[in-house]
Amino acid sequence: MKVAVVGATGLVGSEMLTVLAARNFPVTELIPVASERSKGKEIEFKGKQYKVVTPDEAIALKPDVALFSAGGGTSLEYAPKFAAVGTTVIDNSSAWRMDPSKQLVVPEVNGHVLSAADKIIANPNCSTIQMVVVLKPLHEQYTIKRVVVSTYQSVTGTGVKAVKQLTDERAGIEGEKAYPYQIDLNVIPQIDVFQENGYTKEEMKMIKETNKIMGDDSIRVTATTVRIPVIGGHSESVNIEFTNDFDIDDVRALLVKQPGVVVVDDPAHLKYPMPKDAHGKDEVFVGRIRRDESQPKTLNLWVVADNLRKGAATNAVQIAETLLEKGLL
Template sequence: MKIAVVGATGLVGREMLRVLDERGFGTEEVIAAASAKSVGSTLDFAGRQLTVVSVDAAIAARPDYALFSAGAEVSRQYAPLFAAVGTTVVDNSSAWRKDPEVPLVVPEVNIGAVRPEDRIIANPNCSTIQMVLALSALEREYGLRRLVIATYQSITGTGIRAVRQLESEERGETPSEPAYPNPIHRNLFPHGGDFQPDGYTTEEQKLIDETRKIYADPEIAITATVVRVPVVGGHSEAVNVELRRDYDLEEVRRLIGSTPGVILYDEPMQNRYPMPILSHHRDEVWVGRVRRDPSQPRSLNLWIVADNIRKGAATNAVQIMEHLCGRTK
């Protein structure tokens, strides 16, 4: 099997190479592609070195699968060119997620949305992936009426430039090419993506649109505030959930705790609750602080944490590919 990783030099791309190796693809032919500035450089993969090639060269190699993480513009331009030579693309950017013809997939939740003829499959936004997986059993059992979400998103969600900005600021230096318009060290800001005319940001809008698409339920009421925090290791989310019917709290815990890929970690009196420091480099979605919301019926609060580079991006993309090629774990 031949697999191209487009954006292989980036935060997500490098993690994709690690995940491919960890999940048994180390002996496959892997093609690392990135921008012109990286062509000819090398990347470690499965004990060998890959020489980075251009995206055009990767298309010419006609891979079976192409895992994209090079931004929406690159995906819009090149994903159809890969599809035209018979490659199946799994795309991490926002380019295709809203396209009704393109399935948007978290494998544990809706792998059934992929049809045999699909050549482009979209990986959801990192904050969406962890939330829809954590809530998937509640969605099936009770139905979701409304979600009120506040995120605490890691700077790694913005890519390498953001990591460099934080590291420069930690050293007391002024970053040369900051990813954000404000300092992030010893700070946070209620801002992810771009502001829309309605006052919400594009990251907030993604949580709304993508959640409805994945659950195939346009009726779920959703509102979100995205906050960027100077954290490495994962995104955290406080979510207030209103279910469609009343629930038993122990049953809710049982459902969450038995969801594949989810860890219920909820012993707050023992200081055991999900934190990015726990989720870092792991694939599971961690859920804690599960408690009834006494302010309105059928409602509860919970706290969800996952490594945005792993399950929020690289791992989810590789899992989709595993389903497509019949090599699921």
Template sequence: MKVAVVGATGLVGTVMLKVLEERNFPLTELIPVASEKSVGKEITFKGKKFPIVSMDTAIGMRPDIALFSAGGNTSLEHAPRFKEAGTTVIDNSSAWRMDPTVKLIVPEVNAHELSIDNKIIANPNCSTIQMVVVLKPLHDKYKIKRVVVSTYQSVTGTGVKAVEQLMNERKGIDGPKAYPYEIDLNVLPHIDVFMENGYTKEEMKMVKETNKIMSDDSIKVTATTVRIPVMGGHSESVNIEFENDFDLAEVRSILEESPGIIVVDDVANLKYPMPKDAHEKDEVFVGRIRRDESAPKALNLWIVADNLRKGAATNAVQIAEYLIQKELV
């Protein structure tokens, strides 16, 4: 299995390499790819050094799988070229997610949709992934009518430049800016660009991607996405209104038994999910499970996950593992 990691020097790409290594992914050849400025530099994988190659060199090597995390435009331009060379592309950018011919996959929810014909597969937005992992088992049992979500998102979701901005601000250094305002000691109700309807693109991604992944347009979703000066992962306050009533103990046990979820919900002992605890973990953490006392058949949850792991790298690697296991690549 020849695997290209496109964007290997970036935040997601670096975690991708770590996840491939940790999970002992069955690769025989690793092809790290980045922009022209990085070609010739080396990355270390399983104790061995690998030179970073250009996009053209990588395509010429005809990898079986290419894990892309190099931005939307790079993906739009180059994913079809890998596809032409017979490579299956798993893309982390938003470029292909809403293309009706492309599957948008969270393995715990809809890996069964994949077939051998899917040569470009999209990884959803980080905030959407961690939410749908939790929504899916609850939807199967109680049928979700409406979701109201507010996010508290880590600066690592913006990439290397944003982490540098936060660190520079902490040290009083005036450096390059990833955000229009200071992020340290601040909260920005603004992720991605604003759209005509007053929502941000990130908010609309959470709406549309949830419907696509869950294959159910009847689920109403409304989102407010917010950047906070945190590094470990994204947090979400999620209010869910169901068609059918639920029992809180049953909700807890459904979540405990669902794949990829860890319930941390013991307020008597001050246990609840936090980004510091989710950092470098592959699971989605759920807590503060409580009935919404202002509405019938409604539930409040707090969901946390490492956006670079389950929100990006781990989800992509899980898709690749599924393709191999089912012989779809």
């Protein structure tokens, strides 16, 4: 299969190549795509070297599938052009997520919605993905009324520049800044720009995307998203109010059975999910499973995942795998 990776030289694009190789996706020809300034650069994939091409050159090659991670502007401009030549686009930017004509997909949650008509498919926000994988079986069993989520998000979610800011600050080196403030030994309660309602764009993504992916606008969601000086994954404190009551052992059993979830919940032995353990993994890790004692029918969870893997690259590749399984690629 002819596979294009648009944004192949970036953090998520590089991770997409790693995931394609690790999951043995049937790539017969790789087309690494980046901007004009990266044209001709060589990318290694499974022991072979491939030259980076521009988006227009890639379109002419008519790939079967194109994994996009090159920003919203690039996606808006080029995704329709790829789709026009028959390529199925899986886009990691926010450009198409809330477009009512586009599917927003986490395969373990709503992979069933995919059809032959879907030529541009949106990959959700990293922090939304890991949360809805956990919410899915709980909503089916107990019916979720409300979710309160606070996130603790890795600098890798911002990109290479942010990782360098953190490492520079830790080493006492003056350098280029991705954030308006120091990130080392600090937390920044702002991810993306502020909206008129006082929420950030990241917070509103989590609210709106959760409803769309879960296929249920009755679920009320409120979010506070925070950047922390960590590399390896995003963590979330999730408080869930249900219509129906639950048994904690039954909740654990449901989560153990949920595809893509690993339960790490043994407080007696200090076992719980952490970003350093999620780093480089494709699963979503959940722990600190306990009843909220301040009100009935309410649960607390701690959810951790590698934002470059399940939060971006892995989910995109899993969408492609789902399309293959359905005979749509």
